Amino acid sequence: MQTRFTPTQLADPELAACNQVLRSCVHCGFCTATCPTFVLFGDELDSPRGRIYLMQEMLESGAPPAPEVVLHIDRCLSCLSCMTTCPSGVHYMHLVDYARTYIERTFHRPAAERTLRAVLATMLPHPSRFRLALLAARGLRPLSRLFPKRHRLGAQLRAMLELMPASLPARSATDAPRVHPAQGRRRARVALLAGCAQQVLAPSINEAAVRLLTRLGIEVVVAKGAGCCGALVHHLGRHTDALDAARRNIAAWQAEIDGPDLDAIIVTASGCGTMVKDYGFLFRNAPEREAAESISALACDISEFLSGLGYEPTRPPPGVRLAYHAACSLQHGQRITAEPKALLARAGFTVVEPAEPHLCCGSAGTYNLLQPEIATRLRARKLAHLEETGATVIAAGNIGCITQLASGRLPVVHPVELLDWMAGGPKPAVL
Amino acid sequence: MIALPEPKPEVLARRDAILAGIAPLVGPEAVIDEPHCLRAYESDGLASYRQAPLAVVLPETTEQVAAVLRFCRREGVRVVPRGAGTSLSGGALPLADAVVIGLMRMNRILTIDYVDRVATVQAGVTNLGITAAVAKKSFFYAPDPSSQLACMIGGNIAMNSGGAHCLKYGVTANNVLGLTIVTIEGEILALGGAHLDAAGYDWLGILTGSEGQLAIVTEVTVRILRASEGTRAMLAAFRSNEVAGACVAAIIGSGIIPVALEFMDRPAIHACEAFAHAGYPLDAEAMLIIEVEGNQAEQDDLLARLGEITRRFDPSSVRVAATPEESAAIWKGRKGAFGAVGRISPDYLCMDGVIPTSQLPRVLRRIGEMSSAYGLAVANIFHAGDGNLHPLILFDANDPQSMAKAEEFGAEILKLCVAVGGCLTGEHGVGVEKRDLMPVQFSPADLDQQRRVKSAFDPDWLLNPSKVFPLTVAPPVVRAA
Numbered sequence: 012m013q014t015r016f017t018p019t020q021l022a023d024p025e026l027a028a029c030n031q032v033l034r035s036c037v038h039c040g041f042c043t044a045t046c047p048t049f050v051l052f053g054d055e056l057d058s059p060r061g062r063i064y065l066m067q068e069m070l071e072s073g074a075p076p077a078p079e080v081v082l083h084i085d086r087c088l089s090c091l092s093c094m095t096t097c098p099s100g101v102h103y104m105h106l107v108d109y110a111r112t113y114i115e116r117t118f119h120r121p122a123a124e125r126t127l128r129a130v131l132a133t134m135l136p137h138p139s140r141f142r143l144a145l146l147a148a149r150g151l152r153p154l155s156r157l158f159p160k161r162h163r164l165g166a167q168l169r170a171m172l173e174l175m176p177a178s179l180p181a182r183s184a185t186d187a188p189r190v191h192p193a194q195g196r197r198r199a200r201v202a203l204l205a206g207c208a209q210q211v212l213a214p215s216i217n218e219a220a221v222r223l224l225t226r227l228g229i230e231v232v233v234a235k236g237a238g239c240c241g242a243l244v245h246h247l248g249r250h251t252d253a254l255d256a257a258r259r260n261i262a263a264w265q266a267e268i269d270g271p272d273l274d275a276i277i278v279t280a281s282g283c284g285t286m287v288k289d290y291g292f293l294f295r296n297a298p299e300r301e302a303a304e305s306i307s308a309l310a311c312d313i314s315e316f317l318s319g320l321g322y323e324p325t326r327p328p329p330g331v332r333l334a335y336h337a338a339c340s341l342q343h344g345q346r347i348t349a350e351p352k353a354l355l356a357r358a359g360f361t362v363v364e365p366a367e368p369h370l371c372c373g374s375a376g377t378y379n380l381l382q383p384e385i386a387t388r389l390r391a392r393k394l395a396h397l398e399e400t401g402a403t404v405i406a407a408g409n410i411g412c413i414t415q416l417a418s419g420r421l422p423v424v425h426p427v428e429l430l431d432w433m434a435g436g437p438k439p440a441v442l
Numbered sequence: 443m444i445a446l447p448e449p450k451p452e453v454l455a456r457r458d459a460i461l462a463g464i465a466p467l468v469g470p471e472a473v474i475d476e477p478h479c480l481r482a483y484e485s486d487g488l489a490s491y492r493q494a495p496l497a498v499v500l501p502e503t504t505e506q507v508a509a510v511l512r513f514c515r516r517e518g519v520r521v522v523p524r525g526a527g528t529s530l531s532g533g534a535l536p537l538a539d540a541v542v543i544g545l546m547r548m549n550r551i552l553t554i555d556y557v558d559r560v561a562t563v564q565a566g567v568t569n570l571g572i573t574a575a576v577a578k579k580s581f582f583y584a585p586d587p588s589s590q591l592a593c594m595i596g597g598n599i600a601m602n603s604g605g606a607h608c609l610k611y612g613v614t615a616n617n618v619l620g621l622t623i624v625t626i627e628g629e630i631l632a633l634g635g636a637h638l639d640a641a642g643y644d645w646l647g648i649l650t651g652s653e654g655q656l657a658i659v660t661e662v663t664v665r666i667l668r669a670s671e672g673t674r675a676m677l678a679a680f681r682s683n684e685v686a687g688a689c690v691a692a693i694i695g696s697g698i699i700p701v702a703l704e705f706m707d708r709p710a711i712h713a714c715e716a717f718a719h720a721g722y723p724l725d726a727e728a729m730l731i732i733e734v735e736g737n738q739a740e741q742d743d744l745l746a747r748l749g750e751i752t753r754r755f756d757p758s759s760v761r762v763a764a765t766p767e768e769s770a771a772i773w774k775g776r777k778g779a780f781g782a783v784g785r786i787s788p789d790y791l792c793m794d795g796v797i798p799t800s801q802l803p804r805v806l807r808r809i810g811e812m813s814s815a816y817g818l819a820v821a822n823i824f825h826a827g828d829g830n831l832h833p834l835i836l837f838d839a840n841d842p843q844s845m846a847k848a849e850e851f852g853a854e855i856l857k858l859c860v861a862v863g864g865c866l867t868g869e870h871g872v873g874v875e876k877r878d879l880m881p882v883q884f885s886p887a888d889l890d891q892q893r894r895v896k897s898a899f900d901p902d903w904l905l906n907p908s909k910v911f912p913l914t915v916a917p918p919v920v921r922a923a
Contacts, residue, residue, distance in 0.1 A: 012489050012789065013839035034840075037784035038489035040528040044568055044592040053547035053566065054500060055527060056474070061482035068481055079476045096591070098717045099784025 012036045015071050024296050025109055026070060032106045033067050035099050036060070042093035042103075047371045047389055048086050056083045059093035059103055066110040075117040084110055086385060088378050089246055090371035091285075091343035104344070105292065108245060115248030123164045131377050132247050136207045136239035136256065138186075145179055145211065148172065170383035174414055176212060183214030188235035191221045198228035199274040201316070202267050204260075204287065207239035209280050209410040215440065216410070219431035220279050220313055226434065227320055231277070236263035240278075242286035246376045257290050258299065265302050268309075275311040279427060281409040282376060284312045285344030312341060313427050314351040314408060324433035328359030333429070334402035335362050336393070336416065338409035339371045351408055351426050358433040360406075365396035374415035386415070394419040404429075404442065444532075444874050446493055447908045449539035453496070453519055460519055461497055464541065467509040472547075474498040483542055486527040486534040487589070488875060490789060490839055495522065495536030502547045504622060504630055504660040511658065512628030514541060520904050521626075523654040525566060525597030528589040530780070530792045531873025533601060533653055537908060545596050548660060551575045560619055560636040562663045565596025569603075572664060581666045584611035587869065588777045596659045602651030604869030606702040606733075606776065609827040611667070613869065615650040620663030623649060623656075626900045636663055648895065653871050654906040656899040670735040673701065675769045676745060678752045679726030679759045683707050683810065683822065686728035687802030689755040690826040693732070694799045696751060698744065703827030704731040704776055709786060710821040710834075717782040718775030721768070723759050730826065731776055733769075779823040780834065787819070787836035791848050794870040795859030799829040808858055809833050816851045818844070830868035831859065857882055872910045880912055 014033050020026045042059040043049045049058035056065070062084055069076045076084075084107070093103050120128070134144050148171075155172035159165040185191075186205040193200075201224065209216060221231050241256030267273050278284035287310040294303035333355060341347050356362045373379055373389030397405055398420060405423045407413050416423045422441040432438050453460070465473050474480060475497045484494040496519070501507045514521050520540035527534050536542050548564035549571070555561070556579055563572055569590040572583040586605035587593055593603070599621065604613045611617070620634035633649065634640035649656060680686040686705060693703060706714065706722075706729050715722040723729055730752075734744040745762060752760055763769040775782070783790055797805050806822065813820045824832040833855055837848040856866050856879055866876045866883050880889060893911055896903070 034788040035784050037781055037788075037790065038485060039487055039589065039781040039784075040526055040592045041589065041778070041781055042592075043526060044570075049546075053544075053549060054474070055482045055498075055544070055546075056479050060527075064482040064484075065478065068478060077476065077478045080478050083479070098714075098778030098781025100717065100782075101784070 032102050036101045045092045045096045088371050088375040090339035095343045111248035112250040132244050138211050142211045166383045185218045186210040191231040193228045193230040200230040201275045201277045202232045204278045216425045219428040222436050223431040234263040240283040240286045276309045279313045281338045281341035285340040318350040324358045325435050326433050332402045333360040333404045334397045334400045336407040338412045363400045372415050374411035453539040468506045472500045486529040488532040491532045495542045498542045500544045500547050508624045508628040515626050523658045525594035526592045528593040531870045531875040533873040580669045585614045595662050599659045600654045601871035610701045617665045622661035624658045671737045673735040675733045675763045675772045677761045678730045678757045679723035680728045683728045683806040684803040687806045691799045700732050701735045702733040705826035707822040710823040713782040713786045714775035720771035720775040789839040790834040791852050793833045794867045795831045795856050796868040797829045797864035801862040
């Protein structure tokens, strides 16, 4: 597509990268069909192609965006379904990531919105703060209905309370910095991203991953100093915070890379995996470039890693019909589609897929807190499709989806918990 | 650059009153008038031409469409209908003084009847959405434009869209049984029905391919077909475009009608392979995708006969898809071809001429020569079995000279198509893109007769004006009886 950036603008490496993305779009419109918000709203402005137009004009103008423009970009889930669909290879993710940063820098949001975003950015990425906040807010949960749905902030606060777990699992020792030694002969050595919100909400996921990996002869390191991957703040447009988080992880893992061989960096939350795999791009013009690139290259979703390892169950098939929910960050962000299903089938489950598997469940990081109305509609659509499959369990490879879908009739677990169970681990608690 | 008519100053001056008049008809949520937001509607799949409209309206019912049209007629406001905005001929290009009526919210499947093999859907259902709705009973809707994932059935009616599988099953016009249309007066009419052969004049024939100039289609009844027992795709690679073209002519000449017969040249093969990873032959100059269907014996027999014919043209390789996944990947590349060309060029103009298949070698050779003369690369991807060419002229819209040259080159290709006994457009419609070439195909008397049809439906030329007919001639003054 034609662009109208000035030579001065193009001297800015961020804008130059955006220009490249924009030029690769040929405006064919394929992306509209698989965009969850276009499916809901039937409006070009809520489609990737429409947003590309809005972002192009915003960036070319160099001026603060109009509130209407922010509205439609905020409504983007960053599910990246458009990238799977796009025949031209438009890197929408890099464009929208920068647009969010640009909006954060130039647009003045209403006070309530600003405060909510700041609270999310300061709480969620820090497990101890997040845990405290959840414990403190637990008393408010029964009051969620008092928050008016029609008021924007009211709806957001209500969504927050409704998504909170009824009880909080105990802190797990798995996620503290340490080495989990391999059982038997050591086949490989990997680092595990302990993450942030997941270890508070569902520590059982990393526990299962460590049990399964060590049983398979893998030494698992939880690196000291590594923490949140930065995705959460990145999607809120807080670029500097995201870089800081990424830099801490790069330093922590680099120390491991410099030690004995490191074969992979394992991520059990696919939202985080997509982010870590993008570190190389984020630091493309920074001194950390080389380290960031090698870390992105080592990053692996747990299903990706297990597929290359040869997983075998030890228990007899459980006779469970299981619906596989493809997390967007996994299917679109990392293009990992077949591996989790194949592993689950190998483990003895009857794996079925819901209709519209490409559509997002509405979780999308903090989206279900910031855009509760859209997120709720997408969740209802997804749950209906999942329940239509006749499955008794849902497996999803991302903590965001797991939390989002937990309000349905069926239990939701991470595939690694099921794989661990079938290979000798404990039965997941929710089953 | 294509000229657009001057906006009516009196309409622009009444903008606020017009918006205030439309909002209560559809609800304020369904009207877009913010200037930044209007820009997202300023073009369709032909992104080189752009014009933001006065406003965009997104109705949800036929009655709302009727109310808006009635209002626009009374106020003398031009109207541009729009589906998914995937037109490659600028069919949905707005005008500065026009209201765009977007039908994307009318996306419901209304009825499906497997016994009578018909489905009725709203105009904003995507082409693939129809097939998706009936696939669980092994049915499908046959016409399959490459944009079928996104393009909407209302737009398919407007352009009489084709597709890879139309070689066997016919184009949109052959698969539509009934329409609900809204006239510019706001009258709602039902044409045809859930049966073959509509009574009376062939209104469906007039409406299908009328490019949104006669009425707005809001509901469509289409024929759905039982899917065959199985399909298999064969890839045959050749040493030159002309040889592949000659092979196509030989296949069609032999009397075999494969379900699809598609052509891709070297640049297209490379761009599509990068997207679809289908195992296309990267060393070939040209490639044919030949698909057959039926039971195993039928498939084997057809593939054997097709193999025999292709071998006469010294193919560099021939491969038959071994699994449904391989076939799917082969089609994913072909269907995504236009977009995939975005990987090798920032912009392209997609031509849509039709020629007799016997002329393929000659025309392909001439296109190659023109490409050298203009200094602009071409990627050829097209429905070879139908003789429906899609040369994609690659250019850079950031360079105005490159754009002008591309337009000139395109015009020369289309003139060549007419000269060898073909026509300007196969399935994309005339739109604005081929509008000024219409006199190459039609005599002034022909054009005048066509304009009279338009005037009979829309005496004030409010519906999608400035498309299809050259602007140089004023519309004839004809009043509907």
